[in-house]
Amino acid sequence: MFWLGDRPIEGVVLDLDGTLLDSMQVWSQIDEEFLGRRGFSVPADYGEAIVSLGFRATAEYTIQRFGLSETPEQLMEEWSQMAAWKYHHEVALKPGAFSLLSAFHQRNIPMIAATALDPSLAMPCLARHGVDGWLRGLVTVDQVGEGKARPAIWLEAARQLDLPAERCLALDDVAEALSGARQAGMLAVGVPDPCSSSRQALEQAACLVAENLDQLAGMLVFPQD
DSSP, rough: OOTTEEEEEEEEETTTTTTEEEEEHHHHHHHHHHHHHHTTOTTHHHHHHHHTOOOHHHHHHHHHHTTTOOOOHHHHHHHHHHHHHHHHTOOOTTTHHHHHHHHHTTTTOOOEEEESSHHHHHHHHHHHOOOOGSOOOOEEEHHHHHHSSSSHHHHHHHHHHHHHHGEEEEESOOOHHHHHHHTOOOOEEEEEOTTTTOOOHHHHHHHHSSHHHHHHHHHEEEETO
């Protein structure tokens, strides 16, 4: 157990894209290339519209918005091929991520990821950085059937940690996702990413906002220390 402010915490639920992984620019590049092939530019609100959706829901939304004739499966396959090389070889951890995860791991604090990212992209990336074995696993929005703005994925993550949601810390860079974590009863902490929600949106949705993962680490109190 550890403390953040006056709240005792026993487990951690972590977002991947934009929180642990410095990967948001990858999806911006994919959006530009994918839509460019079809004669579209990326609308200003497109990223915000899809950021808390799952992979399939994003494909369905994209088909509807742009009037595409392809199936969701075809879009997901194309996106997966475009993203695979980058996640397997290029995507880095966010600054402070390794040391924060290591601090939890060394103290036997259970961790799990709650993500819209496909496991075929997430797991090789986490393994390359040597942190995959520190997580209990991944819970995805496709598995629970709802986006991260709803509490289902957060509640499922707490269930897999065998903890009450109220004893879990949730980290995310997206305001809608943080709102879902708060609905679930978690201590929802926003960690800004330049490609994600604004600082103002994070402050409105989260219980608190840390400037980065290093600052967050300095806010944690581990009793045994």
